[in-house]
Amino acid sequence: MNYILYAVPFFFALIALELLLDHWRGFSTYRFADAINSLSAGVLSTTVGLLTKAVGLLTYTLAWQQWALFELSASSLWVWLFAFVFYDFCYYWNHRLGHERNVLWAAHSVHHQSEDYNLSTALRQTSTGFVFGWIFYLPMAVAGVPPLVFLTVAALNLLYQFWVHTRHIPKLGWFEWLFITPSNHRVHHAQNAVYMDRNYGGVFILWDRFFASYQEELDEEPVIFGVTTPLASWNPLWANAQFYVALWRDAVRAESWWDKLRIWFMRTGWRPADVVAKYPQSKPDLSHFVKFDVPLSLLQKVYAGAQFSLYVVGGTLLLGMGAELSLAQMLLGVAWMAFGLYVIGVLLENRPSAKRMELLRVLLNLPFAWLAVQLGWLVPQPLLWGLLLSYSVLSLAGLLCTPREHNPLLIQ
Incomplete structure (x- = not known):
């Protein structure tokens, strides 16, 4: 079960x-x-x-x-x-x-x-x-x-x-x-x-x-949540890649081949001495801690929330059908989910490219559905295509009516 x-x-x-x-x-x-x-x-x-x-x-x-x-x-x-x-x-x-x-x-x-x-x-x-x-x-x-x-x-x-x-x-x-x-x-x-x-x-x-790893929550020390190397992004793909990329960059920068190998398995935060000297990293001052945020209008939030709801339903359906799907069907489902969640992250970051990426996402739903039909995942019924076209039209209308909020963080 x-x-x-x-x-x-x-x-x-x-x-x-x-x-x-x-x-x-x-x-x-x-x-x-x-x-x-x-x-x-x-x-x-x-x-x-x-x-x-x-x-x-x-x-x-x-x-x-x-x-x-x-x-x-x-x-x-x-x-x-x-x-x-x-x-x-x-x-x-x-x-x-x-x-x-x-x-x-x-x-x-x-x-x-x-x-x-x-x-x-x-x-x-x-x-x-x-x-x-x-x-x-x-x-x-x-x-x-x-x-x-x-x-x-x-x-x-x-x-x-x-x-x-x-x-x-x-x-x-x-x-x-x-x-x-x-x-x-x-x-x-x-x-x-x-x-x-x-x-x-x-x-x-x-x-x-x-094993001496216990610590009580202290009244005099309010908890500040997060990591010491902030993600500073709403992109779930980058969330998974961030620290791997940081390790890879340091491994490439290291002069010693031994350091290039062992950096992956050393204690968290360890970096080769020559890399630290050339590329120092500063830790945030928690006494002046500010959470990462990006301004969004109410319409932007409503639009992103509505689109995300679709992917919650899609992900739940995929999870429920997992045992019945072929490898090709699973790959298609994962690709559709990953790209859609990535674009929603771009919308939440209010990037200049957000509307272009969202337009691409909506348009790609049609070929994704066509591939699903070819793989025997979906039945090519007129109602199915009617619902998909209606969703696409409504999404495009919502996208055109959603103004872009000014982003003082100047995310590019």
């Missing part, structure tokens, strides 16, 4: 509830473009996962079949409890090294780039974590945890983590000693020096207490 797919309506219902709490309590934890960017990263991640999830599943299943030391039964309750705790232990080390090694941080940093903290941040996920993430769960396969049990506890672990991404829930007393809570996870998302690289557990905070 795909628990994440069935949870999607509850995710959005709880986000709506959090927005109501914002209004009721008289403060805002959401900004429109930031929330759309977080959700876009999540939609992109689940879509790309149609192509990449087999990496982890196949390697886990192969390891379980060939190397399992014990035969554990999926019908035993203790096996499920054992697997649930074991998974969180493996997740702790995956998560911790995801902060401590350059190439792993390049994937995981996507989840931390938001400078706000709300339930939409929970859905902000990487599209490249599959490259190394599977390695950390192989001990479960060797211990004999069946793939069905592994997949289920993995989904449950991820679902648990959703609710802790909120500023509305205070410290929870004794619960703080055993489990990950909103308070100790707010610490994890902070860029304050005292909070950096702490509280890695997914469900249990016990691992952090055992």
Whole structure:
């Protein structure tokens, strides 16, 4: 069962509830473009996962079949409890090294780039974590945890983590000693020096207490969310590429071949000495911290929000049909989603090229639909083409009627 797919309506219902709490309590934890960017990263991640999830599943299943030391039964309750705790232990080390090694941080940093903290941040996920993430769960396969049990506890672990991404829930007393809570996870998302690289557990905070990575949220040190190298973009594709590009540039600049290789696996933030000397980097002064933002008119927000809604529906449908799609169909779906979410990011950044890119996106929906028909994905019915043409006309009309807000950041 795909628990994440069935949870999607509850995710959005709880986000709506959090927005109501914002209004009721008289403060805002959401900004429109930031929330759309977080959700876009999540939609992109689940879509790309149609192509990449087999990496982890196949390697886990192969390891379980060939190397399992014990035969554990999926019908035993203790096996499920054992697997649930074991998974969180493996997740702790995956998560911790995801902060401590350059190439792993390049994937995981996507989840931390938001400078706000709300339930939409929970859905902000990487599209490249599959490259190394599977390695950390192989001990479960060797211990004999069946793939069905592994997949289920993995989904449950991820679902648990959703609710802790909120500023509305205070410290929870004794619960703080055993489990990950909103308070100790707010610490994890902070860029304050005292909070950096702490509280890695997914469900249990016990691992952090055992391995000296725990930090309590302090009343005298308000959390400042985000990363020390700001994304400064609403583009979900760039969000996934940003730190890889930074590592690649430093690797190319380095004179030593050893430095070119080891930079990828050194502690996060390590750079070759000759690169640091020629290309120094300054860290932001948190005492004067200003969140990245781009002015948008109400019409621009309405238009971008309406278009993004289409991709939420499209991504959910792709996730639901994943097992039935051919490789060509999945590639087409991923390409359509990725390009559309990229263009929405351009719109939110209010770039001079935004209207041209949006015009191209709307026009490309027709050949995308034609390809879908050729691949046997869609039935060429008159109603289908009528709806697509109507959508395209309405989008173009909305685009022409939406004035471009002046952007003082002069994004080019």
